[in-house]
Amino acid sequence: MKVMRLFFVLLVFLMTSCNGDEDVIMDNPTFTVSSETIRNGDKITLRLEPGEQTNVELDIVFSWEGKEIGHIDHYPYQVEYVVDGIEPGFHIITCTASYTKKGGGIQSSGSIMKSVLVQVVE
Numbered sequence: 001m002k003v004m005r006l007f008f009v010l011l012v013f014l015m016t017s018c019n020g021d022e023d024v025i026m027d028n029p030t031f032t033v034s035s036e037t038i039r040n041g042d043k044i045t046l047r048l049e050p051g052e053q054t055n056v057e058l059d060i061v062f063s064w065e066g067k068e069i070g071h072i073d074h075y076p077y078q079v080e081y082v083v084d085g086i087e088p089g090f091h092i093i094t095c096t097a098s099y100t101k102k103g104g105g106i107q108s109s110g111s112i113m114k115s116v117l118v119q120v121v122e
Protein backbone atom coordinates (compact mmCIF):
# COMPACT_ATOMS: atom_id res chain seq x y z
CA MET A 1 0.00 0.00 0.00
CA LYS A 2 2.83 2.40 0.87
CA VAL A 3 4.45 1.65 -2.49
CA MET A 4 1.23 2.54 -4.33
CA ARG A 5 0.88 5.80 -2.36
CA LEU A 6 4.51 6.70 -3.08
CA PHE A 7 3.98 5.93 -6.79
CA PHE A 8 0.87 8.14 -6.82
CA VAL A 9 2.71 10.99 -5.10
CA LEU A 10 5.60 10.78 -7.56
CA LEU A 11 3.14 10.68 -10.46
CA VAL A 12 1.38 13.80 -9.18
CA PHE A 13 4.72 15.61 -8.82
CA LEU A 14 5.58 14.87 -12.43
CA MET A 15 2.14 15.55 -13.84
CA THR A 16 1.68 18.65 -15.96
CA SER A 17 -1.17 18.90 -18.40
CA CYS A 18 -1.62 21.36 -21.25
CA ASN A 19 -4.51 21.84 -23.63
CA GLY A 20 -4.81 23.98 -26.73
CA ASP A 21 -1.95 25.78 -28.44
CA GLU A 22 1.41 24.19 -27.64
CA ASP A 23 3.46 27.40 -27.66
CA VAL A 24 5.07 28.49 -24.40
CA ILE A 25 2.33 29.95 -22.20
CA MET A 26 4.28 30.12 -18.95
CA ASP A 27 8.04 29.67 -18.78
CA ASN A 28 8.76 27.14 -16.02
CA PRO A 29 6.07 28.00 -13.45
CA THR A 30 6.90 27.17 -9.82
CA PHE A 31 4.45 26.36 -7.03
CA THR A 32 5.63 26.76 -3.45
CA VAL A 33 4.15 26.28 0.00
CA SER A 34 5.71 28.32 2.82
CA SER A 35 6.23 25.18 4.92
CA GLU A 36 6.13 21.49 4.05
CA THR A 37 5.81 20.39 7.70
CA ILE A 38 2.60 21.81 9.13
CA ARG A 39 0.54 21.68 12.32
CA ASN A 40 -3.18 22.36 12.66
CA GLY A 41 -3.56 26.07 13.36
CA ASP A 42 -0.57 27.06 11.18
CA LYS A 43 -1.05 29.72 8.53
CA ILE A 44 0.67 28.77 5.27
CA THR A 45 1.23 30.77 2.10
CA LEU A 46 0.58 29.11 -1.26
CA ARG A 47 2.25 30.84 -4.21
CA LEU A 48 2.49 30.33 -7.95
CA GLU A 49 5.27 32.14 -9.77
CA PRO A 50 4.27 31.77 -13.43
CA GLY A 51 7.62 32.79 -14.90
CA GLU A 52 7.80 34.82 -18.09
CA GLN A 53 4.51 35.25 -19.93
CA THR A 54 2.98 37.56 -22.52
CA ASN A 55 -0.70 38.41 -23.08
CA VAL A 56 -1.85 35.68 -20.72
CA GLU A 57 -4.79 35.84 -18.30
CA LEU A 58 -4.46 33.41 -15.39
CA ASP A 59 -7.04 31.98 -13.03
CA ILE A 60 -5.38 30.09 -10.15
CA VAL A 61 -7.08 27.53 -7.89
CA PHE A 62 -5.29 26.01 -4.90
CA SER A 63 -6.65 22.68 -3.58
CA TRP A 64 -5.96 20.46 -0.57
CA GLU A 65 -6.55 16.82 -1.53
CA GLY A 66 -9.04 17.97 -4.19
CA LYS A 67 -10.94 20.50 -2.03
CA GLU A 68 -10.56 24.14 -3.10
CA ILE A 69 -8.83 26.23 -0.42
CA GLY A 70 -8.00 29.37 -2.39
CA HIS A 71 -8.58 31.17 -5.66
CA ILE A 72 -6.93 34.21 -7.26
CA ASP A 73 -6.82 35.81 -10.70
CA HIS A 74 -4.25 38.61 -10.28
CA TYR A 75 -0.56 38.95 -9.43
CA PRO A 76 0.90 38.12 -6.97
CA TYR A 77 -0.66 34.68 -7.33
CA GLN A 78 -0.68 33.75 -3.67
CA VAL A 79 -3.14 33.04 -0.89
CA GLU A 80 -2.88 32.34 2.82
CA TYR A 81 -4.60 29.33 4.33
CA VAL A 82 -5.03 28.32 7.98
CA VAL A 83 -4.72 24.56 8.38
CA ASP A 84 -7.55 23.25 10.56
CA GLY A 85 -9.01 19.82 11.25
CA ILE A 86 -6.50 17.92 9.12
CA GLU A 87 -5.42 14.43 10.16
CA PRO A 88 -1.67 13.94 10.70
CA GLY A 89 0.09 12.39 7.73
CA PHE A 90 1.13 13.24 4.19
CA HIS A 91 -1.18 15.35 2.04
CA ILE A 92 -1.08 16.80 -1.48
CA ILE A 93 -1.69 20.48 -2.18
CA THR A 94 -2.35 21.27 -5.84
CA CYS A 95 -2.19 24.47 -7.84
CA THR A 96 -4.12 24.57 -11.11
CA ALA A 97 -3.41 27.52 -13.39
CA SER A 98 -6.04 27.93 -16.09
CA TYR A 99 -4.87 30.30 -18.79
CA THR A 100 -6.15 32.19 -21.78
CA LYS A 101 -3.59 33.58 -24.20
CA LYS A 102 -4.67 36.34 -26.56
CA GLY A 103 -2.78 37.96 -29.37
CA GLY A 104 -2.66 38.37 -33.12
CA GLY A 105 -6.31 37.43 -33.50
CA ILE A 106 -5.59 33.97 -32.08
CA GLN A 107 -6.73 32.74 -28.68
CA SER A 108 -5.68 29.57 -26.90
CA SER A 109 -6.52 28.21 -23.46
CA GLY A 110 -5.71 25.32 -21.19
CA SER A 111 -4.35 24.54 -17.76
CA ILE A 112 -1.18 23.56 -15.98
CA MET A 113 -1.17 21.65 -12.69
CA LYS A 114 1.60 21.58 -10.08
CA SER A 115 1.55 19.73 -6.74
CA VAL A 116 3.46 19.75 -3.46
CA LEU A 117 3.56 17.04 -0.82
CA VAL A 118 3.22 18.33 2.76
CA GLN A 119 3.24 16.59 6.11
CA VAL A 120 0.82 17.45 8.89
CA VAL A 121 2.22 16.61 12.32
CA GLU A 122 0.71 16.74 15.80
